[in-house]
Amino acid sequence: MAGLLASRDTRVLLVKGNLIQALPPDDHGRARVAYLTPPEPLPEGVGLYLGSSGGLDYVGLVVDGGDLEGPSQDVDWVSLREVGGHLGERDVAVVASATALAVWHGEARFCPSCGAPTRVVHAGWVRRCTAEAKELFPRMDPAVIVAVTDxxxxLLLARAQHFGPGRYSVLAGFVDAGESLEAAVRRxxxxxxxxxxxxxxxxxxxxxxxxRSLMCAFEAQARGTDLTLxxxxxxxxxxxxxxxxxxAIADGSVHVAPRSAIxxxxxxRWYGRALDLP
Ligand SMILES: [Zn+2]
Known part of the structure; x- marks a missing residue:
């Protein structure tokens, strides 16, 4: 990690919980991740090796809150939800891994079986208990999301209690312990x-x-149309x-998820074409 963080062929992404640094979308709607390039000075943080692409290595650096200076004043702390729809495929993958790992590191500082502190090993992909040999791995929670048609x-669209007025989506929920994805959809x-x-x-x-969700998307046909909420x-x-x-989209009475969301x-896919919305 020390070698990677000193190499000019490394691109470093600062991560704070599920936020990363990005330049806002330009006039063409394209956003850019604000990578730092060594030997630019880097803050202290937990290094995450995120992979390599096109001869460059990508590293996330999990930093504590505070008022960190970005590489320029135009940089914002943003989430994948806000910026994902404006990034290319490689950057979406980099940001998704970096933020998923950063959130996990924030929650896995102590061993769940004995309570001792854990420490980071394997370039940020494992934490090891300092009292026993136990290793902890980042985890994801599987969830199903289903477009139901009659x-x-x-298409069935629902407004969850925690959504604002007019915000609709397809149905979603977490997979229960011991359940298959298909059974979770039906349940x-x-x-x-x-x-x-x-x-x-x-x-x-x-x-x-x-x-830390893994959204598994389905489409399904309902046998009836009567709804019991x-x-x-x-x-x-x-x-x-x-x-x-x-x-409803045109008159603003229905809003849907941003482009970044599945x-x-x-x-x-149901509508037959892309919506001209962010
Ligand atoms: Zn332990």
Missing amino acids: HADR EVGEEVGLELGRVSYLGSQSWPFP DTEELAEAHWFTRAEFAA ARSQIE
């Missing part, structure tokens, strides 16, 4: 809106380090035709 190909949809599902198909996945979780849920959805691509 026999007429209407969540049953619990949240009372629908039984027919076909359930896997679409893809996304690391979502808020704080779990009102502790959901404020409302409605079926949308494409015309109704387009009108929910957005599920909604656009």
Whole structure:
């Protein structure tokens, strides 16, 4: 790590919890990660080796809060949620790993079995208990996110209780211990809106380090259309035709997830084209 942090071929990303430093999107909507290049001075921090690409090594440096100066005044601390939709694929992967690891390091300072302090080994990918040989690995929590349609190909969108007014999304929930992803999809949809599902198909996945989810995306067809809401979780849920959805987006009564979120691509997949929104 010391060698990497001294090499001109290393790009260093400062990480603070799930925030990284980036330059805001330019006029073309492209954002840039604000990498530091040795021998630029670097703050103290836990080094995370994030991989190499195009002859360069990428390293995350987990720093404590404080008022750290960025490489220039234009730099903001931002999350993957804000900036992910404006970054290229390599930078999304770098930022997702860096922030997922940084959040984990913040929570894994003590051994869960004996309570002794842990220390960082293996370039930031393992912590070892200082009292026993036990090694701790970063973990992710699997969650399912499902675009449910009915026999007429209407999409179900719901507003969670913790969402602001007008903010809708597809249904999502964490996978229970001992459960398969498919079973989690059927259980969540049953619990949240009372629908039984027919076909359930896997679409893809996304690391979502808020704080450590692995979002597994599905689409499914409901057997009925009558909704029975779990009102502790959901404020409302409605079926949308494409015309109704387009009108609701246009008049601002419905807002959806940012481009960086997999929910957005599920909604656009159903809609048939990308939305002209951030
Ligand atoms: Zn221990």
